[in-house]
Amino acid sequence: MASVDRGGRHLPVTPGVQLEPGDVLVTGRDGRMGIAFIDETRMAVGPNSRIALTNFQYDRTRQTGSFLTSVDRGSLGVVSGRIAKSGRDAMKVRTPTSMLGVRGTRFVVEVH
Amino acid sequence: MRSGASIALLAILTGCAAPSALLLPGEDGHPTGALAVLDQKGGEQLLDTPLASARMSRGGATLGTAAKVKPAYRQLMATLPPPARSFTLYFVEGTTTMVESSRPMLDQIRAEIARRPGAEVQVTGHTDTLGSDDDNDRLSRQRAGEIMSVLIAEGFPRDLLSAVGRGEREPAVDTGDGVRDARNRRVEVIVR
Numbered sequence: 001m002a003s004v005d006r007g008g009r010h011l012p013v014t015p016g017v018q019l020e021p022g023d024v025l026v027t028g029r030d031g032r033m034g035i036a037f038i039d040e041t042r043m044a045v046g047p048n049s050r051i052a053l054t055n056f057q058y059d060r061t062r063q064t065g066s067f068l069t070s071v072d073r074g075s076l077g078v079v080s081g082r083i084a085k086s087g088r089d090a091m092k093v094r095t096p097t098s099m100l101g102v103r104g105t106r107f108v109v110e111v112h
Numbered sequence: 113m114r115s116g117a118s119i120a121l122l123a124i125l126t127g128c129a130a131p132s133a134l135l136l137p138g139e140d141g142h143p144t145g146a147l148a149v150l151d152q153k154g155g156e157q158l159l160d161t162p163l164a165s166a167r168m169s170r171g172g173a174t175l176g177t178a179a180k181v182k183p184a185y186r187q188l189m190a191t192l193p194p195p196a197r198s199f200t201l202y203f204v205e206g207t208t209t210m211v212e213s214s215r216p217m218l219d220q221i222r223a224e225i226a227r228r229p230g231a232e233v234q235v236t237g238h239t240d241t242l243g244s245d246d247d248n249d250r251l252s253r254q255r256a257g258e259i260m261s262v263l264i265a266e267g268f269p270r271d272l273l274s275a276v277g278r279g280e281r282e283p284a285v286d287t288g289d290g291v292r293d294a295r296n297r298r299v300e301v302i303v304r
Contacts, residue, residue, distance in 0.1 A: 015229035015230030016229065016269070016272055017230070018232075018234070018271075018272075033191070034191045034192055035193070036196065036304040038304075040195070040196055040304075042193055043192070044192045045191075046187075046188045046191070051196075060191050071131070075169070075184070075185075075188055077189045077192060079139060079195075080145070092150075095130060095131035097169055097170050098131060098149055098150075098168035098173065099149075100147055100148065101147070102145075102147060102149060102151050103145050103160075104145025104146060105136075105138045105139065105144065105200060106135070106136035106137070106144075107134060107135045107145075107147050107159075108136065108188060108189070109131065109132070109133045110131065110134075111159035112131075
C-alpha cells in the first residue's frame with residue numbers, strides 16, 4: 001500500500017503522479033515509492049513510512065532552491081540533486097529528534 | 113504501580129529507536145558527499161566518509177561507522193528511479209527542421225520514456241546567437257514545440273510534458289553575439 005496525503009485527502013499512487021510541496025507520502029507493510037524531483041534529487045521511500053515533503057522550492061533557471069523533508073517514521077533513501085548544491089544546507093532532512101544538513105549525494109535516514 | 117511499569121517500558125523502547133542516518137558511497141564512482149547533524153546552537157557533527165553513521169537522540173548524535181550496508185537499505189536504494197537522461201537534437205539554421213543525423217535520437221528518447229513508468233519529459237529549445245533576441249526566443253519556443261508535438265502525436269501524455277524556449281541565453285558553445293553555430297541550434301530533452 002502506498003498513498004499521498006494532500007490537505008487531508010488520500011490520493012492513490014500511480015506511476016507518473018505529480019507531487020506538490022506539503023504532500024505526505026505514506027507506505028504500508030509492503031509499500032515502496034521512487035520519486036524523481038525536477039532538481040534531479042531522487043528519493044526512495046521504504047515500507048511502513050510516513051514522510052512529508054514539507055518545503056520544496058526550485059528556480060529552474062537559476063538552479064537554486066530549498067528543500068525540507070520530514071521523516072516521521074520509516075526509511076528514506078536519497079540521492080541529492082541541484083538544490084543541495086545550490087547553497088549550504090539548502091537541503092535538509094528532519095527527524096523527530098534531529099535536523100540533517102545535506103552536503104551531497106547518497107544516504108539513508110531511518111526512523112523506527 | 114502497573115501504569116508506572118508500562119511508562120518505564122515505553123521509555124526503554126523509544127530509547128532504542130533513535131533515528132539513524134547512514135552516508136553511502138557516491139553513485140557510480142562519484143565521490144562520497146557529506147551529511148551534517150545540526151544542533152540548535154549552530155554547531156554540527158559531520159558524516160563525511162563512506163558508511164559513516166549517526167544515531168540521533170535529542171541530546172545529540174553518536175557517530176560511528178557501519179561494517180556494511182544492510183540488505184534492507186540495499187533494497188531501499190534499488191527502489192530509486194534511474195538518474196534523469198538528457199538528449200540533444202540539432203536543427204537546420206533558422207528553422208524548426210531537425211537535422212537528419214538527429215533523427216535516430218528520437219528513437220532513443222522513445223526507448224527511454226518506455227523504460228520509465230510515469231516518465232516526465234522536459235523539452236528546452238535553444239538557438240545560436242545570430243539574429244535578434246526576440247526572434248531567437250520565438251524560434252527556440254517553436255523548436256521546443258515541434259519536439260513536443262512529435263511526442264504528443266505518439267501518445268505521450270501532455271500533462272507530463274513541459275516545453276520552454278531559452279532563446280540564445282544558454283549556448284552550448286560560447287560564441288559571442290551574432291554568430292551562426294550548428295552546435296547551439298538545438299533542443300534538449302530531459303527524461304526523468
